[in-house]
Amino acid sequence: MGRVVLHVDANSFYASVEVLYQPALRGKAVSVCGDPMARHGIVLASTPPAKRRGVKTGMAIWQAKQVCPELICVPPHYRLYVHFSRMMRAIEESWTDKVESFGLDENWMELTEPGFTVEDGARVAESIRRRVREELGITVSVGVSFNKILAKLGSDMKKPDAVTVLDEAHWRERVWPLPVGDLLYVGPRTVRKLAPLNIRTIGDLAQAPPEMMQRRFGVNGLMLLEFANGLDKTPVRRVGVEETIKSVGNSATAPHDIATPENARCVVYLLAESVGARLREAGMRCGSVSLFARTTELDVAGHQCRLPRPTNITADIGAAAVRQLEEHFLDWLPLRSLGVSVGQLTPDTAPLQTDLFGEARREKQEALDRSLDGLRQRYGHQVVNRGIVLTDRSFVRVNPKEEHFVHPVGFLQGRRGAG
Amino acid sequence: MDTLVKTYVKVRADFTPEGQIVPLKFRTEDGMPCLIDRIIDIRPAPSLKAGGQGTRYTCRVGEKLIYLFNDRNRWFTESVD
Numbered sequence: 001m002g003r004v005v006l007h008v009d010a011n012s013f014y015a016s017v018e019v020l021y022q023p024a025l026r027g028k029a030v031s032v033c034g035d036p037m038a039r040h041g042i043v044l045a046s047t048p049p050a051k052r053r054g055v056k057t058g059m060a061i062w063q064a065k066q067v068c069p070e071l072i073c074v075p076p077h078y079r080l081y082v083h084f085s086r087m088m089r090a091i092e093e094s095w096t097d098k099v100e101s102f103g104l105d106e107n108w109m110e111l112t113e114p115g116f117t118v119e120d121g122a123r124v125a126e127s128i129r130r131r132v133r134e135e136l137g138i139t140v141s142v143g144v145s146f147n148k149i150l151a152k153l154g155s156d157m158k159k160p161d162a163v164t165v166l167d168e169a170h171w172r173e174r175v176w177p178l179p180v181g182d183l184l185y186v187g188p189r190t191v192r193k194l195a196p197l198n199i200r201t202i203g204d205l206a207q208a209p210p211e212m213m214q215r216r217f218g219v220n221g222l223m224l225l226e227f228a229n230g231l232d233k234t235p236v237r238r239v240g241v242e243e244t245i246k247s248v249g250n251s252a253t254a255p256h257d258i259a260t261p262e263n264a265r266c267v268v269y270l271l272a273e274s275v276g277a278r279l280r281e282a283g284m285r286c287g288s289v290s291l292f293a294r295t296t297e298l299d300v301a302g303h304q305c306r307l308p309r310p311t312n313i314t315a316d317i318g319a320a321a322v323r324q325l326e327e328h329f330l331d332w333l334p335l336r337s338l339g340v341s342v343g344q345l346t347p348d349t350a351p352l353q354t355d356l357f358g359e360a361r362r363e364k365q366e367a368l369d370r371s372l373d374g375l376r377q378r379y380g381h382q383v384v385n386r387g388i389v390l391t392d393r394s395f396v397r398v399n400p401k402e403e404h405f406v407h408p409v410g411f412l413q414g415r416r417g418a419g
Numbered sequence: 420m421d422t423l424v425k426t427y428v429k430v431r432a433d434f435t436p437e438g439q440i441v442p443l444k445f446r447t448e449d450g451m452p453c454l455i456d457r458i459i460d461i462r463p464a465p466s467l468k469a470g471g472q473g474t475r476y477t478c479r480v481g482e483k484l485i486y487l488f489n490d491r492n493r494w495f496t497e498s499v500d
Contacts, residue, residue, distance in 0.1 A: 023470040083491065084472075087463070137465020137472050 002168065004121040005236060006109040007143040007151035008092060008128060010084075011160035013105035014045035016138040017084050018074050025072060029053055033061050033073040044076060048160070081105075084136060089240075091131050095124055100239045106155075108148050110236035118144060118167045125163040133161060145171065149232040152184050171230060176203030183227055190217075190224075202228050248278050248286070249341025257296055258335040261326075268325050271340040272318035277373050279317075279342060280366075285310035287344030289320040293329045294337045302339075303328045310346050313365045314372075317342060425469040430487070430494045442476055442487055445494065453480045455487075464488075469497045 010016065014032040019025045029050035031043045043059045053068035065071050085104040092099050098110035111121050125142040132140045139161035143154025146168055153175060154164040166174060180202050181191045193216070199205050206228035213221030226232060258264050268291065279286060287310050292302040303324045307316065321340045329335070426448040433441045444454045457479040464475035466488050473490030477499065484499040 020465055020472060021470045023467065135463040135465075137467065 001112065001114060002118070003146045004111040004113075004116055004118055005145055005148055005151045006111060006121060006125055006128070007145075007148065007155040008088070008107050008109065008125075008132075008140050009142070009152075009155040009159075010088060010105040010132075011139045011141060012045055012047055012051070013084075013138070014076060014081055015047045015050075017080055018077070019047060020137045021077075021080070022074070025074070028072055029055070029068050029070055030072045030074060031055055031061075031064060032076050033064075034076045041073075043073075084138065087136055088132060088140070091128060091135070095128075098236045098238055100236045106152075108151065108236045118146070118165060122163060122165045125165075129161060129163055147230065147232040148234055148236065149184055149227045150175065150230060153178070153182060156182065168230075172203075175230075176201060176206060178202050180205050180228075183224065185220075185227070186224060193217075248275055248282065248284070248345070249290075249339060258338065259333060261330055261333070264325055264329070264333065264335060264338065265322055267338050268321045268340060269318045271338065272321050273314050275340050275342055276312060276314035276317050276369060277376070279312045279345075280348075280369060280373060282345075283348050284345040285312045285348050286317070286342035287346065288342065289317055289324070290339075290341045290343065291321045291324040291329070292339035292341070293325075293332055293335050295332050296334055296336050301328070301332070304343075306344075310344075311362075312348060312369075313362065314369050315365060425466075425471065425495050427493050427495050428487075440474075440489065442478070442489075442494070445487065445496070447496070453485075455480055459484070466495070466497050469495055471495065 015030055018032055019030060025047075027049065029047060031046040031050050033041045033043050041061050043055060043057055043061065043064050045057060046055045046064075050064075050068055050071055053071075055064045055068050055071060059067075061073055064073075081104050085101075089099055089101070089107060092107055092109050096109055096111055100108040100110075102108065111124060121144045125144050129140055129142055132138060141155045141159040141161065142163045143151040143157070143166065144163065145151040145154050145166040150166045150171060154166045157164045157174070178201060179191075180186050180194055180199055181188065183202055183205070186194075186205075194200070194205070197208070197212070197216070199208055205224060208225060210222060210225055213225050215221075217224065258267055286307070288304055288306050290302055290304040292300065294300050305320055305324060307320060311317065317340070325338075428445045428447065430445040431443050433443060435441060441458065442455055444452060446452055455476075455478045458476050459479060460475075460477040462475055463473070465472045466475070466486070469488075471488060471490050473488040476487040476489070478485050478487050486497040486499055488495050488497065
């Protein structure tokens with residue numbers, strides 16, 4: 001039975017939502033910018049006019065303004081994007097419950113059913129495209145194919161507001177001439193490694209000898225070879241946006257430079273507090289804590305440490321981050337900004353290896369943190385603060401919880417799960 | 420058009436046992452009460468003039484048709500061309 005898989009990709013998602021809410025921006029070069037790591041920030045998403053002028057995601061704002069002086073930068077409204085992501089998903093779920101999120105703005109849908117053809121899939125894709133535009137006011141491009149890799153490739157081929165069908169009979173003539181970098185998981189580094197082997201298009205990759213691919217790239221080489229030959233078999237898993245959270249991070253640019261160790265400790269604790277709160281909100285525990293710093297000369301450095309056991313307790317995260325601050329960053333003062341992020345997330349429902357004597361303390365701490373979260377939810381962030389935060393009153397105004405980034409989980413995790 | 424500012428309005432509504440929200444009247448930004456005579460259409464839609472998105476109620480208010488939007492429980496209006 002042939003599979004029918006759709007990939008729905010919201011065009012310039014963050015920027016489109018911003019323009020929808022601020023009609024005065026329509027038709028202008030607009031970027032959603034925000035990197036808490038620097039006062040200067042980076043571009044997160046841009047409207048088509050900005051893209052045409054050469055503005056790219058990840059550019060520093062000053063670079064973007066150099067290529068496009070009339071660029072309008074707006075801050076991100078993350079909660080609004082989550083709201084739109086949920087509405088988009090609800091439309092897709094009117095056809096199937098097998099919807100897999102790949103970040104906020106992309107979903108796969110599995111429509112495979114006996115008798116369901118790729119033409120039927122194309123009709124569903126058209127209907128989704130129309131409904132998203134008419135009901136949400138943003139546009140999507142949809143790829144229709146027989147596996148996830150090709151569906152994703154299809155959604156990139158024609159934008160915005162379009163449907164591309166890559167069926168079993170004709171996909172090669174359309175896909176093989178494309179540059180190999182268009183394939184999911186072939187990043188710029190892989191492209192550079194493939195070029196000396198004369199592999200420049202997806203077709204070149206498809207015909208590469210498997211032994212050579214394995215020798216050069218290991219298991220991943222064979223995987224890419226499968227992708228290029230349309231042999232991807234990974235299933236569409238039911239994955240919500242909440243489950244795609246891989247790491248939680250937070251950083252703050254202080255109202256003034258962070259000049260003393262006390263200041264730095266205070267900021268790190270503030271950040272740890274909000275990372276911990278979001279971790280608990282997401283129902284997760286973390287296994288590692290990283291600290292990033294940016295100096296007033298804008299040098300950046302980061303250090304990561306593993307925790308002895310997964311935690312979501314603010315005090316644990318804060319202590320780990322402060323330890324790294326003291327080991328690695330005190331020579332760097334004054335700092336412009338600091339960031340705390342946590343990784344190796346596991347659900348807080350997963351069993352923990354308990355520590356006989358520490359268990360009571362851990363439960364108490366978790367309960368205390370949750371009560372603080374509740375207080376803040378009801379009365380605002382400033383209702384309770386750590387003593388250390390009062391060492392510099394100007395930091396009390398910083399509410400780091402609003403600014404945050406969430407990274408989607410890798411596609412490959414699903415692949416491994418599929419075995 | 421660029422100078423159009425979106426203003427949220429105060430709304431009185433019924434919550435039906437089925438979970439639907441039916442707006443009955445609202446106050447315009449200058450404080451004028453407007454009684455909704457009839458709701459002609461309800462659907463999710465973007466507001467292209469005021470900016471935003473929500474559940475759009477097409478309402479007859481006297482002689483006029485008005486769009487009333489509910490965007491996550493904040494309400495705003497838009498004139499119908």
